[in-house]
Amino acid sequence: xxxxxxxxxxxxxxxxxxxxxxxxxxxxxxxxxxxxxxxxxxxxxxxxxxxxxxxxxxxxxxxxxxxxxxxxxxxxxxxxxxxxxxxxxxxxxxxxxxxxxxxxxxxxxxxxxxxxxxxxxxxxxxxxxxxxxxxxxxxxxxxxxxxxxxxxxxxxxxxxxxxxxxxxxxxxxxxxxxxxxxxxxxxxxxxxxxxxxxxxxxxxxxxxxxxxxxxxxxxxxxxxxxxxxxxxxxxxxxxxxxxxxxxxxxxxxxxxxxxxxxxxxxxxxxxxxxxxxxxxxxxxxxxxxxxxxxxxxxxxxxx
Amino acid sequence: xxxxxxxxxxxxxxxxxxxxxxxxxxxxxxxxxxxxxxxxxxxxxxxxxxxxxxxxxxxxxxxxxxxxxxxxxxxxxxxxxxxxxxxxxxxxxxxxxxxx
Ligand SMILES: [Zn+2]
Numbered sequence: 309x310x311x312x313x314x315x316x317x318x319x320x321x322x323x324x325x326x327x328x329x330x331x332x333x334x335x336x337x338x339x340x341x342x343x344x345x346x347x348x349x350x351x352x353x354x355x356x357x358x359x360x361x362x363x364x365x366x367x368x369x370x371x372x373x374x375x376x377x378x379x380x381x382x383x384x385x386x387x388x389x390x391x392x393x394x395x396x397x398x399x400x401x402x403x404x405x406x407x408x409x410x411x412x413x414x415x416x417x418x419x420x421x422x423x424x425x426x427x428x429x430x431x432x433x434x435x436x437x438x439x440x441x442x443x444x445x446x447x448x449x450x451x452x453x454x455x456x457x458x459x460x461x462x463x464x465x466x467x468x469x470x471x472x473x474x475x476x477x478x479x480x481x482x483x484x485x486x487x488x489x490x491x492x493x494x495x496x497x498x499x500x501x502x503x504x505x506x507x508x509x510x511x512x513x514x515x516x517x518x519x520x521x522x523x524x525x526x527x528x529x530x531x532x533x534x535x536x537x538x539x540x541x542x543x544x545x546x547x548x549x550x551x552x553x554x555x556x557x558x559x560x561x562x563x564x565x566x567x568x569x570x571x572x573x574x575x576x577x578x579x580x581x582x583x584x585x586x587x588x589x590x591x592x593x594x595x596x597x598x599x600x601x602x603x604x605x606x607x608x609x610x611x
Numbered sequence: 612x613x614x615x616x617x618x619x620x621x622x623x624x625x626x627x628x629x630x631x632x633x634x635x636x637x638x639x640x641x642x643x644x645x646x647x648x649x650x651x652x653x654x655x656x657x658x659x660x661x662x663x664x665x666x667x668x669x670x671x672x673x674x675x676x677x678x679x680x681x682x683x684x685x686x687x688x689x690x691x692x693x694x695x696x697x698x699x700x701x702x703x704x705x706x707x708x709x710x711x
Contacts, residue, residue: 441657446664447691448698456702464649467642474629530703532696565622569630570639575646 438578442586450590451536454545455528457586462518462548464579465555469511471572472563481507486557486600507558514551521548541592549587550597556580557600581608656701660694 444453469476484492484507493502494513505513522528527537527544537543559567559576567576584605587593598605629635667690671683678686 437654441653445657445660445694445698447687447694449695452695452698452702456698459702460649460653464646467645471635471638471642473638474632474635475623475626480623528702530699532699566626566630569622569626570635572639572642575643578646578650 438582438585442582442589444590449536451540454541454590455536458518458528458545458548459522461552461579461583461586462515462522464582465552466515468559468572468576468579469555471570472559472566473508475563475566476507476511476558478506478508481558481562483507484510484554484558486554486561490557490600492551492554507562511555511558514555518548518552541590546592549583549592553583553593553597553601556583560604561600577608580604584608663694664690 442457444450483504484494486492491504492510494505494510495502496513521544525531525534527540529535556576556579560580564573567573580601584598588609595602623629667687671687674683674686
């Protein structure tokens with residue numbers, strides 16, 4: 309079952325995007341064309357001449373689901389019964405509860421820099437625009453695009469979690485869980501089995517771990533000449549995104565009411581939706597990685 | 612209201628006291644500003660980059676009859692290298708990460 313099948317699409321099925329974000333409404337073409345297939349060529353750098361860029365009209369762009377067959381969603385992976393009966397979990401994530409705060413907004417057409425600030429304000433919580441923004445710019449190195457986004461999502465999650473640190477303590481969240489069914493453990497030493505830690509401890513370890521990788525020139529090169537390591541995406545990007553996702557999961561499942569009261573639901577939803585669209589565009593995460601939020605992912609995707 | 616299993620609107624008992632703390636208000640407003648700024652900047656970058664690419668491609672197609680394919684490919688590659696450098700600098704720009 310492919311990732312998109314979870315969004316009620318069959319492999320090979322083609323849908324027309326009705327929420328198209330038009331970057332350039334005047335000429336109705338965009339050289340920085342978006343791909344309609346998950347198979348992407350990497351020869352942009354070498355061959356420009358001979359293959360004229362096809363001016364694609366994003367408005368009529370078809371969106372084809374991947375035909376690749378993936379894994380089946382494991383039945384409730386990492387399922388855990390709550391071992392400590394005295395720990396009462398505040399299960400405040402229910403899709404019906406959150407639905408009204410997902411705020412669907414009509415698609416937006418942006419053709420210039422003008423009014424960007426205003427558009428961004430509308431767009432935070434809107435849709436369509438982000439779908440286009442996650443696409444790999446024509447000719448760009450995929451690794452660099454991944455690296456930039458890793459840093460961006462790390463910063464976003466740091467910001468979001470920072471707003472609820474007062475409410476996410478070892479007392480309120482003695483374990484790093486997302487609903488009663490998922491608990492994320494932290495491995496302090498290579499080779500040793502991972503252990504249960506409190507949510508704030510987990511986030512602290514995670515952020516430190518990310519930061520160490522960002523600072524490592526052999527993983528995230530800073531020099532112009534610096535190269536990314538072999539299999540950078542599989543070895544570094546995917547593991548990092550899988551772990552960063554868990555902070556979203558914890559916030560949605562256990563602090564969504566606080567987020568609502570602080571009026572941060574729009575930024576949380578925008579950030580998470582951006583994260584999902586990016587992961588989906590490059591097929592980085594599997595449905596099982598979205599475990600506790602799979603329903604929400606579908607909700608954000610479908611509307 | 613006290614039964615957290617039946618109340619989707621449940622908040623911790625001391626929520627409002629904590630929410631009103633200057634510290635909390637500050638991180639909340641910093642967070643909102645951060646996202647507004649981030650998305651403004653990100654869209655600005657994406658749109659500008661697309662416009663630059665478009666101009667370069669237009670230029671190269673006009674030069675098609677005057678230059679050899681090797682020259683054109685060289686100019687295109689040179690342009691991409693510059694873009695790549697700009698993108699890398701965006702990743703490395705000092706991040707205002709620790710507000711607390
Ligand atoms: Zn917590």
